[in-house]
Amino acid sequence: MKLLSSLSLFLAAVTLIVHAEDKAQPTTKTPAVETKTSKVVKTDEEWRKELTPEQYRVTRTAGTERPFGEAYEKFNAEGEGTYYCVCCGAELFTSHEKFHSGCGWPSFYDSSKAKGVQERVDDSGGMHRIEVTCKRCDAHLGHVFEGEGFNTPTNRRFCINAAALKFVGAKDAKPELKELGQAKKDAAAIRKADEEKLK
Numbered sequence: 001m002k003l004l005s006s007l008s009l010f011l012a013a014v015t016l017i018v019h020a021e022d023k024a025q026p027t028t029k030t031p032a033v034e035t036k037t038s039k040v041v042k043t044d045e046e047w048r049k050e051l052t053p054e055q056y057r058v059t060r061t062a063g064t065e066r067p068f069g070e071a072y073e074k075f076n077a078e079g080e081g082t083y084y085c086v087c088c089g090a091e092l093f094t095s096h097e098k099f100h101s102g103c104g105w106p107s108f109y110d111s112s113k114a115k116g117v118q119e120r121v122d123d124s125g126g127m128h129r130i131e132v133t134c135k136r137c138d139a140h141l142g143h144v145f146e147g148e149g150f151n152t153p154t155n156r157r158f159c160i161n162a163a164a165l166k167f168v169g170a171k172d173a174k175p176e177l178k179e180l181g182q183a184k185k186d187a188a189a190i191r192k193a194d195e196e197k198l199k
């Protein structure tokens with residue numbers, strides 16, 4: 001009898017432990033879902049095909065164009081309109097935020113309301129700067145500087161390479177957003193094939 005009660009006590013303990021472990025386990029595995037479906041991802045080769053060598057160097061390798069160059073002169077002559085990403089067509093700046101800073105590169109005191117511009121810390125070259133990129137395709141656009149004393153509403157200067165911008169006048173049709181790119185499609189196809197295998 002004594003042995004039997006010890007056994008049931010032991011079994012009860014085991015049951016308790018098993019249940020405790022059950023609770024500790026995650027219920028269901030969440031599948032890896034692509035949330036940023038609108039992000040443009042292309043291979044180096046694809047970008048090279050679509051862009052001029054200067055556009056490619058600036059936007060895809062974080063290059064800087066020569067100040068006071070031809071593209072800058074053109075930028076200064078442009079009137080009312082919108083500036084789009086030369087790589088993917090996302091809206092980045094408008095002529096309303098454009099101002100003359102005299103630095104030799106296109107200057108804006110703010111990005112457009114479309115919020116297509118993202119900022120990130122850039123500690124390259126022994127300098128601490130804020131890099132400005134396109135939110136949709138990660139194209140390098142330039143840098144943003146603060147507190148330089150320019151008489152603008154934000155006291156910020158988005159110092160942007162003209163080669164990264166596509167200007168469209170106020171009366172012209174805006175460019176179409178470019179598609180996601182082969183690299184993105186390949187990644188999606190591989191993921192789908194993997195999911196099929198798991199079924």
Ligand SMILES: [Zn+2]
Pocket residue numbers: 085086087088089090134135136137138139
């Ligand atoms: Zn872009």
